[in-house]
Amino acid sequence: MARIRLSRVIEPGDAALGRRLADVGAVGVCADLRANRPPPGVGAERWAGLRLRWREARPERDLCTAQKPGIRFVCPGDAEWPAQLDDLGDVRPVGLWIHGGPSLRLLAVRSVAVVGSRACTDYGAHVAAELGAGLADRGWTVVSGGALGIDGAAHRGALAVGGATVAVLACGVDVPYPAPHADLLRRIAEQGLVVAELPPGWRPTRGRFLTRNRVLAALTRGTVVVEAAVRSGALSTARRAADVGRAVMGVPGSVLSTHSRGVHRLLREEGVLVGGVEEILELVGPMGESGTRAGGGARADGSAVEPPAKPLVPRRVLTPEAERVLEALPGPPGAEPLRVAVGACAGERETLARLLELRALGFAEQVRGRWFRSPLRGGTGEGSGTSPGSDGRPPDGR
Amino acid sequence: MARIRLSRVIEPGDAALGRRLADVGAVGVCADLRANRPPPGVGAERWAGLRLRWREARPERDLCTAQKPGIRFVCPGDAEWPAQLDDLGDVRPVGLWIHGGPSLRLLAVRSVAVVGSRACTDYGAHVAAELGAGLADRGWTVVSGGALGIDGAAHRGALAVGGATVAVLACGVDVPYPAPHADLLRRIAEQGLVVAELPPGWRPTRGRFLTRNRVLAALTRGTVVVEAAVRSGALSTARRAADVGRAVMGVPGSVLSTHSRGVHRLLREEGVLVGGVEEILELVGPMGESGTRAGGGARADGSAVEPPAKPLVPRRVLTPEAERVLEALPGPPGAEPLRVAVGACAGERETLARLLELRALGFAEQVRGRWFRSPLRGGTGEGSGTSPGSDGRPPDGR
Numbered sequence: 001m002a003r004i005r006l007s008r009v010i011e012p013g014d015a016a017l018g019r020r021l022a023d024v025g026a027v028g029v030c031a032d033l034r035a036n037r038p039p040p041g042v043g044a045e046r047w048a049g050l051r052l053r054w055r056e057a058r059p060e061r062d063l064c065t066a067q068k069p070g071i072r073f074v075c076p077g078d079a080e081w082p083a084q085l086d087d088l089g090d091v092r093p094v095g096l097w098i099h100g101g102p103s104l105r106l107l108a109v110r111s112v113a114v115v116g117s118r119a120c121t122d123y124g125a126h127v128a129a130e131l132g133a134g135l136a137d138r139g140w141t142v143v144s145g146g147a148l149g150i151d152g153a154a155h156r157g158a159l160a161v162g163g164a165t166v167a168v169l170a171c172g173v174d175v176p177y178p179a180p181h182a183d184l185l186r187r188i189a190e191q192g193l194v195v196a197e198l199p200p201g202w203r204p205t206r207g208r209f210l211t212r213n214r215v216l217a218a219l220t221r222g223t224v225v226v227e228a229a230v231r232s233g234a235l236s237t238a239r240r241a242a243d244v245g246r247a248v249m250g251v252p253g254s255v256l257s258t259h260s261r262g263v264h265r266l267l268r269e270e271g272v273l274v275g276g277v278e279e280i281l282e283l284v285g286p287m288g289e290s291g292t293r294a295g296g297g298a299r300a301d302g303s304a305v306e307p308p309a310k311p312l313v314p315r316r317v318l319t320p321e322a323e324r325v326l327e328a329l330p331g332p333p334g335a336e337p338l339r340v341a342v343g344a345c346a347g348e349r350e351t352l353a354r355l356l357e358l359r360a361l362g363f364a365e366q367v368r369g370r371w372f373r374s375p376l377r378g379g380t381g382e383g384s385g386t387s388p389g390s391d392g393r394p395p396d397g398r
Numbered sequence: 399m400a401r402i403r404l405s406r407v408i409e410p411g412d413a414a415l416g417r418r419l420a421d422v423g424a425v426g427v428c429a430d431l432r433a434n435r436p437p438p439g440v441g442a443e444r445w446a447g448l449r450l451r452w453r454e455a456r457p458e459r460d461l462c463t464a465q466k467p468g469i470r471f472v473c474p475g476d477a478e479w480p481a482q483l484d485d486l487g488d489v490r491p492v493g494l495w496i497h498g499g500p501s502l503r504l505l506a507v508r509s510v511a512v513v514g515s516r517a518c519t520d521y522g523a524h525v526a527a528e529l530g531a532g533l534a535d536r537g538w539t540v541v542s543g544g545a546l547g548i549d550g551a552a553h554r555g556a557l558a559v560g561g562a563t564v565a566v567l568a569c570g571v572d573v574p575y576p577a578p579h580a581d582l583l584r585r586i587a588e589q590g591l592v593v594a595e596l597p598p599g600w601r602p603t604r605g606r607f608l609t610r611n612r613v614l615a616a617l618t619r620g621t622v623v624v625e626a627a628v629r630s631g632a633l634s635t636a637r638r639a640a641d642v643g644r645a646v647m648g649v650p651g652s653v654l655s656t657h658s659r660g661v662h663r664l665l666r667e668e669g670v671l672v673g674g675v676e677e678i679l680e681l682v683g684p685m686g687e688s689g690t691r692a693g694g695g696a697r698a699d700g701s702a703v704e705p706p707a708k709p710l711v712p713r714r715v716l717t718p719e720a721e722r723v724l725e726a727l728p729g730p731p732g733a734e735p736l737r738v739a740v741g742a743c744a745g746e747r748e749t750l751a752r753l754l755e756l757r758a759l760g761f762a763e764q765v766r767g768r769w770f771r772s773p774l775r776g777g778t779g780e781g782s783g784t785s786p787g788s789d790g791r792p793p794d795g796r
Contacts, residue, residue, distance in 0.1 A: 275653035
């Protein structure tokens with residue numbers, strides 16, 4: 001509750017308060033505020049502003065209001081907290097507000113940020129959508145900033161193939177910003193996650209876009225910049241990714257286009273040129289995980305789908321809810337989420353959230369909206385492979 | 399004469415004979431051939447072929463025939479031999495046949511290879527022409543392979559701004575290959591140089607294109623690949639450039655274009671991404687020579703021209719012919735080559751050759767066909783700067 005309150009007090013990226021938070025904890029910082037005891041590095045004027053915010057914050061009301069549309073608050077120590085954000089040190093978020101079904105921690109295990117300019121070319125939008133679709137097709141989560149242009153194209157590419165996508169906003173998760181993306185953000189919350197450091201209702205500012213970028217960078221295994229002019233904010237995400245040791249990648253374009261000039265500068269300085277999904281996975285996936293040589297299944301339209309070689313965690317660590325959905329999941333060619341939900345005796349939206357988690361962990365696959373157990377699990381002996389009904393669930397999940 | 403003869407015997411890139419040549423010299427290798435004494439590493443069958451070629455070679459006749467259209471032979475030890483080719487070690491060319499007026503050694507002092515696929519896109523051709531013009535505009539020599547596509551566009555770009563360009567062919571310098579470039583090669587020989595290891599009359603083969611590439615690579619300070627599919631020969635030039643420690647550069651393009659795929663692979667492996675002339679000169683020029691921050695003159699159309707900060711050699715080492723042309727050269731805005739020729743009392747074509755050399759060395763500049771002394775020389779005290787007539791030449795070169 002103290003962290004919920006502080007999420008209405010501390011501006012994201014505040015290193016001085018972040019340090020104090022690490023030293024004395026959220027309850028300690030609240031005590032500082034109550035006792036009017038400014039920590040080192042915080043000036044009098046800012047401290048006065050922080051105390052104003054603190055007095056106005058109503059964490060219990062926040063929690064009640066948020067829970068109605070299905071928004072939750074996750075902070076360090078929670079099971080859903082993505083531990084990789086701890087790499088941010090003093091500027092680690094106080095907590096994250098999350099809208100959507102799946103676990104952020106699980107979706108972020110294998111995730112890539114695909115970012116770029118709001119003003120983009122048809123080429124950039126096309127490439128971003130292809131990368132979004134290709135990454136999602138291989139079970140990777142596409143993380144972006146929900147903005148117009150490249151970000152939106154990447155999210156849409158992932159949604160179009162039924163994959164998982166996460167939008168990290170620079171405003172509250174309930175704020176439909178930018179307005180033309182209100183529908184898109186709603187769809188992302190249904191088929192993935194909308195995430196923000198800022199509490200519900202807060203508006204974006206220029207500074208908040210920049211501090212948001214460190215979350216995009218640290219949450220994912222690498223950042224791909226698709227199109228960016230020399231002053232684009234997408235480049236700041238790439239720099240933050242380099243700061244926390246993540247892969248920095250760029251998609252080249254015409255040297256005649258100003259929309260690629262920032263990417264080209266990035267590629268001259270520190271980024272790696274990537275032309276497609278395989279090259280991205282070579283950089284962010286563990287050895288061989290890109291699966292290009294390992295074979296893997298094939299999609300109905302003949303294009304290759306490469307599932308991870310094996311699940312990323314042992315089956316016994318799955319939550320009971322995820323385990324129930326996995327038990328209800330048939331082998332290829334699979335079933336639609338509604339069928340799986342009936343088999344698992346769970347709500348359809350809950351089932352989809354669990355399926356996205358199972359996929360992120362390598363237990364499930366999805367082709368054209370039909371979900372099935374990852375075929376490569378057959379030989380692990382950790383449960384039945386593909387023979388229906390052997391573990392108590394109805395044949396074919398029906 | 400022995401090396402002229404061997405240029406009809408030894409296939410370019412032959413390391414075994416190259417080693418022998420380094421050990422015993424050209425006369426020694428000729429003695430081997432006469433005495434039927436195969437050097438180590440040369441099989442009986444190949445040796446028989448070499449002896450056949452050796453018996454048929456008529457170096458005196460070659461020299462006579464070549465001299466008529468103005469073709470000369472240059473070999474290690476000659477004043478015109480570009481010493482950087484010695485970096486090729488055992489596969490150093492036996493010698494070079496050269497068609498054109500200027501000194502190859504001088505033109506190659508500040509030179510860049512701009513290469514790419516024969517099958518190129520409009521984008522690639524446009525960028526190659528822009529790079530050719532931009533490099534030539536800054537007094538750099540554009541070296542390429544004379545092929546269709548990127549090579550031709552780079553040569554034409556340099557020619558269009560009155561700059562120096564060198565075509566290194568994989569056939570004799572008198573062979574109009576490829577046929578559609580017969581006119582282009584003729585113009586290059588008039589306003590630059592056409593160069594080949596192979597003796598006059600010899601035809602190109604696939605192997606000769608590949609061995610030719612090492613000459614492009616070693617002659618220049620760096621190689622820029624503009625467009626190349628994954629199996630393009632232009633990539634072999636880039637690899638040879640890396641082998642001899644030259645800069646390896648690539649121009650990116652659409653990731654959707656197969657014509658850029660080879661360049662992108664190069665950029666992932668060892669090349670540096672370049673988007674324009676300034677970025678090329680940052681890599682191949684000495685510190686500050688790109689002149690982007692040093693100011694420099696301005697062209698009549700307002701675009702910037704950056705001459706080298708100072709001449710690359712002392713004036714006293716110029717040949718008497720070059721010195722005479724330099725004396726006849728006015729200050730800005732300059733005069734046409736015919737006017738300079740009248741002032742220097744030399745043939746027009748000879749004068750143009752000397753002007754291209756003077757420019758390569760930083761003594762002269764050229765804007766829209768008008769030549770003038772490099773303004774930055776004014777302060778060196780090594781001769782009059784811009785005051786006409788002070789050193790015995792007619793005012794303004796007339």
